[in-house]
Each structure stands twice: as structure tokens, then as C-alpha cells.
Amino acid sequence: MIKKHTALARRAENIIWNAAGDYHFDPPYLAYYENGTPDPYFNLVIGLAHKWLDLDRIAAFLDQVAKGSKGDELTDLLWLGIENCVYEKELPQRPRLVDLRRRKAEAFFKNRQTLSRQQMMLQSVTVYTQQEARWSKVLGKALRLSKREAELAEALAFPASLDTDGMLQKMQQILEERFHLRPGSSDTSLTPVTGLRRKIAAAVLRHEHQNTDTLLVRTGTGAGVTEGAAVLSHEGAGGGMGAGSPADAAYLAGTLGPLCLREKELASLEHDLCTGPHTRCRLWVSKKGPAGETPQDLSAKDVTDLLRVQKDAKAQNAKNLAFWKENAIRTASGVRRLSARVDEILSGTERALPERARAGVLSPEIAYRLPVLHDPNVFLHTGEETQRSVSLDLLLDASASRLDCQEELSAQADVIAKSFERARVPVQVSCFRSLRGYTALQILKERGTRDTSGIAAYFAGGWNRDGLGLRLAGRFLPKEGDFARRFLFVLTDASPNDSVKIPPEGGRGPAREYQGNAAVLDAKEAVAELREEGIAVGAIFLGPTLYLENLHTIYGKECVRIHRIDQLEEAVSTLLAQALEGVENVC
Amino acid sequence: MDDILTFLQKEGVDNALLEGVSAFRKAHAVPEDLASRVPQGGVRYLGTAVLDKAIAALLCRKNLLLAGPKATGKNVLATTLAEAFGRPVWNVSFHIGADAASLVGTDTYDGEKVVFRQGPVTRCAAYGGFGILDEINMARNEALAVLHSALDDRRILDVPGYQLVPLAEETRFIATMNYGYAGTRELNEALASRFVVLDMPLITRDNLLRLIKERFPKCKESAAEQFADLFFELEKKAESAEVSGKAADLRGLLDAIDLCQNGLTAGDALAMCIADKTFDPYEKSLVTDVIDERIDPSWKGRELFD
Numbered sequence: 001m002i003k004k005h006t007a008l009a010r011r012a013e014n015i016i017w018n019a020a021g022d023y024h025f026d027p028p029y030l031a032y033y034e035n036g037t038p039d040p041y042f043n044l045v046i047g048l049a050h051k052w053l054d055l056d057r058i059a060a061f062l063d064q065v066a067k068g069s070k071g072d073e074l075t076d077l078l079w080l081g082i083e084n085c086v087y088e089k090e091l092p093q094r095p096r097l098v099d100l101r102r103r104k105a106e107a108f109f110k111n112r113q114t115l116s117r118q119q120m121m122l123q124s125v126t127v128y129t130q131q132e133a134r135w136s137k138v139l140g141k142a143l144r145l146s147k148r149e150a151e152l153a154e155a156l157a158f159p160a161s162l163d164t165d166g167m168l169q170k171m172q173q174i175l176e177e178r179f180h181l182r183p184g185s186s187d188t189s190l191t192p193v194t195g196l197r198r199k200i201a202a203a204v205l206r207h208e209h210q211n212t213d214t215l216l217v218r219t220g221t222g223a224g225v226t227e228g229a230a231v232l233s234h235e236g237a238g239g240g241m242g243a244g245s246p247a248d249a250a251y252l253a254g255t256l257g258p259l260c261l262r263e264k265e266l267a268s269l270e271h272d273l274c275t276g277p278h279t280r281c282r283l284w285v286s287k288k289g290p291a292g293e294t295p296q297d298l299s300a301k302d303v304t305d306l307l308r309v310q311k312d313a314k315a316q317n318a319k320n321l322a323f324w325k326e327n328a329i330r331t332a333s334g335v336r337r338l339s340a341r342v343d344e345i346l347s348g349t350e351r352a353l354p355e356r357a358r359a360g361v362l363s364p365e366i367a368y369r370l371p372v373l374h375d376p377n378v379f380l381h382t383g384e385e386t387q388r389s390v391s392l393d394l395l396l397d398a399s400a401s402r403l404d405c406q407e408e409l410s411a412q413a414d415v416i417a418k419s420f421e422r423a424r425v426p427v428q429v430s431c432f433r434s435l436r437g438y439t440a441l442q443i444l445k446e447r448g449t450r451d452t453s454g455i456a457a458y459f460a461g462g463w464n465r466d467g468l469g470l471r472l473a474g475r476f477l478p479k480e481g482d483f484a485r486r487f488l489f490v491l492t493d494a495s496p497n498d499s500v501k502i503p504p505e506g507g508r509g510p511a512r513e514y515q516g517n518a519a520v521l522d523a524k525e526a527v528a529e530l531r532e533e534g535i536a537v538g539a540i541f542l543g544p545t546l547y548l549e550n551l552h553t554i555y556g557k558e559c560v561r562i563h564r565i566d567q568l569e570e571a572v573s574t575l576l577a578q579a580l581e582g583v584e585n586v587c
Numbered sequence: 588m589d590d591i592l593t594f595l596q597k598e599g600v601d602n603a604l605l606e607g608v609s610a611f612r613k614a615h616a617v618p619e620d621l622a623s624r625v626p627q628g629g630v631r632y633l634g635t636a637v638l639d640k641a642i643a644a645l646l647c648r649k650n651l652l653l654a655g656p657k658a659t660g661k662n663v664l665a666t667t668l669a670e671a672f673g674r675p676v677w678n679v680s681f682h683i684g685a686d687a688a689s690l691v692g693t694d695t696y697d698g699e700k701v702v703f704r705q706g707p708v709t710r711c712a713a714y715g716g717f718g719i720l721d722e723i724n725m726a727r728n729e730a731l732a733v734l735h736s737a738l739d740d741r742r743i744l745d746v747p748g749y750q751l752v753p754l755a756e757e758t759r760f761i762a763t764m765n766y767g768y769a770g771t772r773e774l775n776e777a778l779a780s781r782f783v784v785l786d787m788p789l790i791t792r793d794n795l796l797r798l799i800k801e802r803f804p805k806c807k808e809s810a811a812e813q814f815a816d817l818f819f820e821l822e823k824k825a826e827s828a829e830v831s832g833k834a835a836d837l838r839g840l841l842d843a844i845d846l847c848q849n850g851l852t853a854g855d856a857l858a859m860c861i862a863d864k865t866f867d868p869y870e871k872s873l874v875t876d877v878i879d880e881r882i883d884p885s886w887k888g889r890e891l892f893d
Contacts, residue, residue: 007869014829014873018820018880023827044880093816095809096881 008545012038019047028059032546041104044097045079048086054164058082061168065175073124074179078171080134081158085167088160105135130156152178247302248282248436254306255313256440257286269475277502277514277522278468284440285472287454309461316406316459323407324414324456331415334569338419341573345580346390346423357381358481389484391426391447394572395473396491398431398442399464401543409491410458412568417445417452419569426483429455430476432469433462434498441472465514466496466554467522470537474530487536489575491568493543494551496523523554538575540568591631591670599635600642607646612673615757621714624675630802632664633794637785641668644783650738650760652723652779655787658822658837661763662721664787669717674757677711678719681726687733691746703749712737712744715755720762728775734760738781790837792819803844805892814844817881821861824877833864834874847891854884 012030015038017023027050031042049055065074091097108131129145133153136143145153155174158167175181253259259266266283274281324331356366360379369375394416396402402409413429420427429445429452440462444454470490477486496519501511512518530537539559541551551559558579560571589597595605617625632638644651645668653661669676679690692706711718723731737744742754762782764774790798792815799811806814822835839860846856857878865871883890 011869011872011876014824015876015880017827017829018824018877021820021823023823023829040876040879094813094881096813096879096883099883100880 008032008038012043015040015043016047016050019044020050022050025050028055037545039104041100042079042083044100045083045086048090049082052086052089053082053167057164058167061171065171065181068181070179073127074175074181076124076127077130077152077156078174080130081156081171081174082167084134084156085158085160085162101138105138108132108135109139126152247299248438249284251302251306251436252284252438252440253286255309255435256284256442259284260287260443261285269472273468273471273475277518278439278465278500279503280437280500281434281465281468282438283468283472284438285443285476286440287443287446312461313457313459317456320407320410320456320458324411327411331411331418334415335418335422338415338569338573339422342419342423342425342576345573345577346425355381391478391483391486392420392428392576393473393477393486393488394427394429394491395470395488396429396431396444396458397464397493398433398458398460398462399493400461401464401493401495402460406458406460408566409460409568410455412566413444413458414452414455415569416572417455418450421450421452426478428476430473431458432464432473433460434465434469434500435462437500439465439468439472439498441469441476443476447478463498464493464496465498465500465519466492467519467526470523470526470530474526474533474535477535480534485536485580486534487538487576487579488530489538489540489572490555491540491542492551492554494520494539494541494547494554495543496520496550520550520553527554527556536579538579540571540575542568591667594631595638595642595671598633598638600638604639604642604646608642608671611646611757615673615715617673617675618714621675621716624677624716625673626666626670626676629666629670630663630798631670632660632667633790633797634660634664634788637664637787638667640785642671644785645672645759645761648759649783650781651762652774652782652784653761653763653787654784655765656789657765657832658818658835659787659789660837661765661787662719665717665719665761665763668761669719672717672757672759674759675711675714675716676719677707677716678721679707680721681723683725683727685726686730687747690730691733691744692749694748703746708734708737709744709746709752711760712752712754712758715757718758718760720760722764723762723778724764724774728778731778735777735781738778789822792816795819795837799841799844802841803848803892805848806844807891807893810886810891813881814840817857817878820877820881821874824873830865830870830873834861834870834877836861836864839864844891847887851887852884853882853886853891857882857884 009030012032013027016027016030017025020027027046029046031039031046033039046055049058062075062078065071065078068074087097087101129149130153133143133145133149134156137153152174155170155178158170162170249259261269266285269285270283273283356363356377357379358376360381363378363380366378370378394413396409396413417427417429426447427445428443428447430441430443432439432441434440442457444458445452446454470488473488473490477488480486496514498514498519500514502514502518502522503511514522527537537555537558539551539555541548541559541561542563543551548561551561558575560574560578562568562571592605592609595608641651641653641664651665651668653664655661666676679685688706690706690708692704692709694701695704696702705713708718710716733744736742737754738760742758744752744754746752760782795815795818796811799806799814800808803811818835818837818840821830824830825832825835843853843856843860846860847853851859858875862871862874862878865874878884
């Protein structure tokens with residue numbers, strides 16, 4: 001793999017080199033916060049691990065561990081052990097470590113308060129508890145742990161006296177005794193427990209998800225999933241094996257609104273789109289929000305869950321409307337400003353009407369073209385004299401990563417929709433998410449209506465299977481020829497992930513998670529397909545720096561980055577201007 | 588503070604060399620009007636091997652060229668040597684605009700007639716001083732040609748339009764050069780051959796600790812260790828070309844400790860004296876990371892000093 005030296009990676013490496021005292025050392029790991037900035041403390045720990053231990057051997061061991069089904073989780077746990085050991089070894093020479101460690105612990109608890117629902121879903125209970133135990137201890141906080149948890153926490157407090165052999169031995173011991181993984185024939189290989197013991201172990205060990213507030217990114221392995229994407233292993237409801245039960249459909253109808261397509265239409269869509277990596281997926285298209293009725297065919301648990309979601313969605317709708325009302329003046333001025341800007345940008349694209357079209361009033365002067373040249377555009381299309389030949393589709397990411405900005409996001413979408421309508425550009429606002437194996441498109445504001453109230457039904461929750469979401473949204477764009485320019489602007493965090501796995505090619509081998517490089521490449525393909533159809537796809541990126549590389553991979557240079565949701569309207573006009581002027585933007 | 592000979596003795600300088608220095612001092616008394624030019628006390632160079640070599644060279648009537656990167660104590664060594672030999676010092680700081688007149692002297696009008704006003708090199712030559720030619724490779728080589736006859740066996744300074752000024756027996760020139768700075772140039776062969784070159788090593792950790800303790804006697808041992816380690820970490824980063832040499836600034840470090848002693852927090856002092864000297868934001872972030880991993884920015888007063 002060609003190593004990428006971004007400024008942030010270089011900074012992380014510098015912290016490691018400084019701690020290691022060795023500038024020739026090629027660190028096997030780099031530690032980042034979720035926002036993509038280097039984690040100073042954990043990079044320091046990596047450097048110290050090189051200084052005090054044979055990190056190559058430890059990395060080789062951890063690589064073996066990472067190959068297992070719970071590899072990421074176990075690796076995170078073992079790093080807690082390494083952290084303690086090198087901390088104690090280095091402390092006499094670097095008393096500052098006490099403060100740095102305390103700061104890390106404080107950041108952990110602060111971060112916990114701001115975790116989104118989606119992030120919470122990604123938490124591994126074991127890792128999270130052990131991190132909480134470690135950082136509570138650092139801060140002198142009391143924490144109630146079960147006997148098992150307390151024993152593991154104690155075992156993970158690797159002492160300073162350990163050398164590399166001792167540490168490897170200790171790690172093997174923990175894996176064997178606490179996770180039922182036993183050492184293989186060689187020193188560092190691990191063989192998962194098989195047979196009956198595995199079944200028992202599987203029953204005892206819950207399926208959990210990888211977590212960490214710090215992402216330890218393995219470098220130089222060539223593993224695609226680590227490139228630019230957080231390594232997140234997760235399984236959703238249904239064990240990642242797809243969806244389609246009547247209960248799931250009923251749940252979707254209850255949470256996102258009833259299906260607005262006829263069954264045949266849906267079947268046709270699924271036939272076209274749910275192929276390749278999306279074979280196990282289903283589609284759902286609805287308009288506005290849930291109807292508030294409780295569908296049949298649901299289990300008691302689902303009904304409880306559904307009622308909660310409906311209640312949350314209703315509350316969010318009220319919150320959105322309250323926010324709109326509260327910011328009515330700002331919204332009005334935003335609409336004035338943006339519509340003037342859009343007006344100015346589009347003034348160069350206006351075309352005189354009537355114009356040639358496939359339907360309308362037959363134009364005798366050019367009628368000969370149909371039989372002679374097979375040109376169907378021999379009719380004159382009548383319309384408003386000032387109608388513009390531009391359409392806009394705004395596709396909002398409705399995954400749980402937007403939990404903390406739902407009101408503002410809905411208000412911004414409202415401003416955009418109103419502004420474009422005022423500038424005589426038909427606009428449709430939709431949002432997409434993946435839930436229970438369904439990739440759902442929710443049309444909040446339809447083209448052809450000026451009513452934007454449906455946007456208030458926006459709420460965040462679920463995953464985002466960008467590749468399928470984009471293809472699905474593409475089916476609801478205006479037809480080619482209806483408009484000279486069709487724009488699809490996507491609000492994205494460029495981090496696609498979903499609980500439904502990618503089936504193995506040829507039906508053999510294990511299914512892969514829809515995440516990391518595989519998901520990014522799928523989304524990239526979807527964008528390329530849309531562009532081939534003549535749709536101008538642009539992205540507005542709101543997310544951590546870590547995913548910037550994904551953004552460029554998926555959307556190329558047709559993107560703008562915003563840091564706050566209130567920059568959305570400006571970003572849309574910038575993107576529009578760039579698309580019309582053919583100017584490429586570099587984030 | 589110990590007198591210089593005691594200091595050299597404690598440093599472990601070779602006895603024969605010490606005797607040579609004592610004899611030199613006895614043989615060459617300093618005129619009263621020049622006594623103020625003889626360095627007294629202050630910061631002294633720490634490093635026995637270097638002191639041995641430098642003293643040996645000067646006793647043999649050689650001129651010294653101290654070459655090395657910044658923060659290796661070139662000027663401190665030059666001053667320490669002048670103090671050891673008890674000679675008045677003339678400092679000449681070289682720059683791109685330095686010319687022969689600025690070194691040897693120039694004509695001036697004294698109110699009645701045009702007279703020759705001696706430049707620092709001429710005065711140093713005439714009065715048996717130690718001329719410290721600082722950053723000698725900053726000047727153009729042609730400007731230095733006037734020094735050639737003074738630096739070789741002829742030991743005379745030929746001042747155009749004036750007279751020949753023979754060098755006093757005790758006159759020595761100590762030049763310093765740093766080949767890393769921007770604007771420095773290669774010293775030409777003619778000039779380099781007139782010096783014996785002392786390649787200055789980086790100060791050792793022990794010596795830096797001693798230096799800190801000598802400059803700041805109240806500085807806690809633990810704090811001094813962290814400051815010293817910080818310096819070496821920055822130095823290593825600069826050596827690895829991850830940051831420029833501006834960050835590995837020993838003077839800056841000592842200044843920062845000084846500011847701390849006078850009430851500033853360590854964070855502010857180190858920012859002013861080290862981190863803020865790197866104006867590139869990315870480079871500054873690397874330097875700040877290193878500082879932050881060593882020194883608590885809130886440290887001040889009692890946390891650092893007894």
C-alpha cells in the first residue's frame with residue numbers, strides 16, 4: 001500500500017516518533033479521534049510501546065487476534081493493557097504523563113455525553129466497560145463493576161515489569177481464560193475454540209460491536225477497510241443477513257410512513273437495484289412521516305419499539321416546527337438571500353420558451369426531422385415564459401449521525417426548498433437511511449408543490465447505505481429531457497455503513513460488512529452511474545476530517561465541506577454555481 | 588562562582604594545559620583601561636574535551652574556528668576561553684554587508700583633520716585581545732581577505748593607507764560559524780586554512796542539567812530534567828527535519844526558564860521563547876505537541892523552583 005502522508009497522519013507520526021525517540025520507526029498504528037485529529041495520548045502510547053517493548057512482535061500478535069470474529073474488540077481491550085504497562089514504565093522519566101492520562105480520561109467521559117445514538121449502537125459493551133473502568137480509576141471515580149468485569153479490568157492493568165515476552169504471554173492468557181480463545185501451535189497464532197465449546201461460548205459471549213472513542217488505525221497492512229474509514233464492525237437486527245419479513249415491512253410503514261409505491265413498482269425497483277452488494281436489501285419509499293397508526297403483524301417488542309419511534313418522530317416534528325417558528329425572521333432573510341443568489345446564478349441558464357420538445361404543439365417547420373432524422377423533438381413545448389430548465393433534488397442523510405442537528409438541518413432544508421422555488425427551480429427534498437435491512441427514501445417535499453411543511457417530518461436514525469440510497473434517489477429524479485440540467489445534491493458524512501452485509505461473490509466465502517472501502521467504492525459507483533445519466537451529483541460534506549478521503553473518492557471534486565449545518569444554504573448555492581460554471585472545488 | 592582557573596580545574600581540564608593558561612596570564616597582563624573588556628563570570632562552557640582542545644590550540648598561537656549547529660555553545664566557549672586567558676574581547680558580528688573597513692577601520696574627521704579610526708580587528712590586534720568573529724561565514728569572502736595576513740604566520744594587519752599593524756603576541760582570533768543558517772556560505776579555502784577547526788558537539792544532557800542548575804540555582808531537579816529532555820526532543824525533531832532548527836533553541840529554553848522564574852507560566856514562557864518562533868502553523872503544532880508531552884503549561888513558581 002502506498003503510504004499517505006497527510007498533515008494529520010504526519011502529526012500523529014511525529015508524536016509517536018518523539019515518544020519512541022526514533023525517527024526511523026515506521027509506526028504500525030496511528031491513533032485518531034473520531035473527528036480525524038490525532039489522539040495525542042494514544043499516539044504517545046504507541047511511541048512508548050516501541051520504546052519499551054518490541055512493538056513489531058506485539059503488532060504481529062494483535063494482527064492474529066484481529067483476524068478473529070471479535071478481533072477489533074479484543075485488540076482494543078489489549079491496547080488498554082499495553083497502555084497501562086508503558087505508562088508505568090515511562091512515568092518516572094515523564095511525570096507529565098499523569099496529566100496527559102487524566103486529560104484522556106476526562107475526554108473519554110466528555111465524549112460519552114455527546115455520543116449519538118448510532119455511535120452508541122456501535123459500542124462494544126465489554127470494551128466500553130473496560131475503558132470506563134480504566135478512566136474512572138485514573139480520575140479516582142467510583143464505578144460498580146460485576147465480578148467478571150472487575151477481574152478483567154485488573155488483568156488488563158499490565159504491570160511495568162512486563163517485557164515483550166511477558167506481555168505476549170499475558171495477552172494470550174487473557175484471551176484464553178476470558179474469551180475462550182486458545183493459543184495455537186506458534187507463539188502468536190490464535191485458534192478460535194471450536195465445536196461444542198464454541199456454541200457454549202457463543203451463547204455466553206454476546207454479539208457485540210467494536211467501539212472506541214479513539215480509532216487505532218493499523219497502517220501498512222494493505223487492508224482496504226482501514227483506508228480512510230473507521231474500522232467498525234457491527235451487526236444489525238437480523239444478523240446482517242438481509243430483511244424482508246412482513247414484520248419488518250410493517251415496522252418500516254409505522255416508522256417512516258406507508259409505502260407510496262405499488263407492489264409491482266417496488267418489485268421492479270428492487271429487481272433493478274437490489275443486485276450485487278445489495279442483493280440482501282429491500283427498498284422502501286414513503287412520503288412525509290409515519291401515519292401514527294400501529295400496523296399489524298408486529299411482535300410486542302416491535303410494537304413497543306415502534307410506539308417509541310413514533311413518539312420520538314412526533315416530538316422531533318414538533319421540535320422542528322418550533323425551531324422554524326423561533327427562527328422565522330432568520331429563515332425569511334435566508335430565503336431572500338439565497339433566492340437572489342440562485343436567481344443570479346441561474347440567470348445565465350434561462351432559455352426562451354416555447355422550445356423544442358418531445359411533446360406539445362407540432363411545429364410544421366421542423367416536422368420533417370421526425371421521419372427523416374428520427375429526431376423526436378419536433379414539438380414546441382409551451383410553458384411559463386420564464387421557466388428555468390433546471391431542477392434540484394436535495395438528498396439528506398437521515399442516519400443517526402445527524403442526531404445532534406435535526407432541527408437546524410430541517411430548517412436549512414426548508415430555506416433551500418423555498419429559495420429555489422422562489423427562484424422558479426422545482427426542488428424535491430428527500431432523505432435516506434437504512435433500517436432493518438431496508439434502504440428507505442422518504443420524500444419530504446415533492447417537486448411541483450410549494451408546500452415545504454413536510455420537511456418538518458425529518459428525523460435522524462438508522463444507518464446509511466449510500467450506494468443503494470443514491471441509486472434509489474436517482475429513480476425519483478426528473479426524466480432526461482424534462483430539464484436541461486438536473487442537480488442532485490447530497491448532504492453526507494461520506495462514511496457509508498449498514499447492518500446488511502455484502503454477500504460473497506459467487507456465493508462462496510464469508511459475507512463482508514457494508515463499511516469501509518467496500519462501501520465507499522459502491523457509493524462511488526452509484527455516483528458514477530448517476531453522472532452517466534447526465535445528473536450533476538454534488539456533495540455537501542458535514543463530517544469528520546477522517547472521512548475526507550472517502551468524500552473525494554465517492555464524489556471527486558464536486559463537493560463542498562461545511563463545518564456547521566447553518567452553512568448548508570451557502571454550500572448549496574456554491575455547489576450550484578460551481579456546477580453551472582464547470583468550476584471544480586477542492587475541499 | 589568559582590574563578591575561572593578553579594572552574595577549569597573542576598571541569599577536569601588537563602593539568603599541563605592549565606599550567607600553560609596560568610603562565611599565559613602571568614606573561615600578559617591586561618592594561619587597566621581594557622580590563623572591562625575581559626569577560627568575568629557569566630555562563631561558562633561545559634565540556635572538558637572541547638575545552639582541552641581549544642586551550643591547546645590557543646596556547647599554540649592558533650586561531651580557532653568553532654563550527655557547529657546552533658545551541659552548541661560556540662559563543663559561550665569563545666567567551667570562556669577569553670576569560671580563561673584573561674584577555675580583552677572584541678566582538679565582530681559578521682553579516683552580508685560587512686566589509687574590510689568595518690573590520691580594520693576607516694577614515695574619519697576629528698574636527699581638525701582626517702584621521703584613521705581603528706576598527707575592532709585592528710584594536711584587537713594592537714592590544715593583544717581575543718577577537719571573536721561571530722558567524723564568519725555570513726560575510727562575503729572578499730571582505731575577509733584583509734584578515735588573511737593577520738591570521739597566518741605573518742601575524743600582521745596591513746591597513747590600506749594607514750600602516751602595518753603587527754599582532755601582539757597574545758592576540759588570538761576565534762571565529763564561529765554555523766553551516767545551517769539561511770544566508771551562510773561556504774568558507775573559502777584560503778580562510779579556512781588559517782584556522783584550526785573545532786567541530787562543536789551538542790551539549791550533553793548532564794552538562795545541560797548543570798547549565799540549567801548554574802543559571803537557575805533554585806530550579807528543581809525534576810523540572811530541570813524535563814526542560815533538558817524537552818530540548819533534546821526538539822533537537823532530535825529538528826535533526827530529523829520534521830521541524831526547522833528554530834525550535835531547537837537552547838537560548839530560547841533558558842529564556843523560557845528565566846521567564847518562568849519571573850512569574851510566567853511554563854506554557855506562556857515556552858510559547859514565547861520556543862513555539863512561537865516557528866511561524867508555520869503546522870510546524871508550530873508539532874513543536875507544541877512535544878512541549879505539551881513534557882511540560883505542564885500551568886506550571887509556575889513553586890512547581891518549578893524551590
